[in-house]
Amino acid sequence: MRMRENTILRVAAKSLLPFFFLFAFYVQFHGDFGPGGGFQAGVIFAAGVVLYGLIYGVDAAKAVIPKPWVEVGVALGVLIWIATGVATMLEGGRYLEYGKLDVAHPVHGQHLGILFVEFGVLMAVASGMTLIFYLFAERGR
Amino acid sequence: MDVPVEAFLFLLLLVTAVQVARLRDLYAASMMTAIFSLLSAGLFVLMDAVDVAFTEAAVGAGVATVLSLGALSLTGSREAKKRGQIFPFVVVTLTGAALIYGTLDMPHYGDANAVIHRHLAPDFIRGSAELEIPNVVTTVLASYRGYDTFGESFVVFTAVLGVILMLGTGKGAKP
Secondary structure (H helix, E strand, O other): OOOOOOHHHHHHHHHHHHHHHHHHHHHHHOOOOOOOOHHHHHHHHHHHHHHHHHHHOHHHHHHHOOHHHHHHHHHHHHHHHHHHHHHHHHOOOOOOOHHHHOOOOHHHHHHHHHHHHHHHHHHHHHHHHHHHHHHHHHHOO | OOHHHHHHHHHHHHHHHHHHHHOOEHHHHHHHHHHHHHHHHHHHHHOOOHHHHHHHHHHHHHHHHHHHHHHHHHHOOEOOOOOOOHHHHHHHHHHHHHHHHHHOOOOOOOOOOOHHHHOHHHHHHHHHHHOOOOOHHHHHHHHHOHHHHHHHHHHHHHHHHHHHHHHOOOOOOOO
């Protein structure tokens, strides 16, 4: 956390960061067609936050992604999973039977379900990794 | 032919692993484990397991390294000198031998007639085509193995809870 004077690192990190986050979302939403998915996207997103925190200090990172957000985000990610499962049960299917999300087009329902749960994984992983980083960094002071 | 590239990567992995065990400076050892992860990611790409390579590069070489450096900044970066390291060496050697013995029963790398390629994989590929999702890994993870992935999300959640309980958060926590 003592890199504030290092201009090269600061400039390089700042110009790389937008691509980090863009790439994370590309991996997330392109996960059906190419390699990647919620977990990978979440880790790449968290890696972006960690890089920012390493170069600019944890307080700067917390100003962008506040700690309460990630604390809620971990639980919310798991809750999205549970909610998707409950929704399919309310539609008369089994737990996580995505086809029931769109009764007329089960294939479309599967796409929806996978989209939801991948988003849940993204939230849980991105928030979780970021929160663990924050906790370590806070403790180190 | 791909084999020499993989052999070269395995050789580098071996060198890195020996260095991790030899190094007394734990900062340097952390960087070596990051290199180890990056080399593994390269191997996974060669084996067409791009999703795994992705995860290995991002988690193993990225986040895990930062976290272990963070842990080292809390504890100290020199490994304590210890005598009598014969017993751990014996345990590691026996475990390694058992693992190698275990791989003798595994199908050969790239063997199209392996059981998993004859029974499960065709089913997954057909199912993925029916769902119109080109990436079979996504179909398997999110749909076929939905419960497993759900459980993994819970593992992440539980891990974070554990870290919160150990390192503390909120107003009552001591810095």
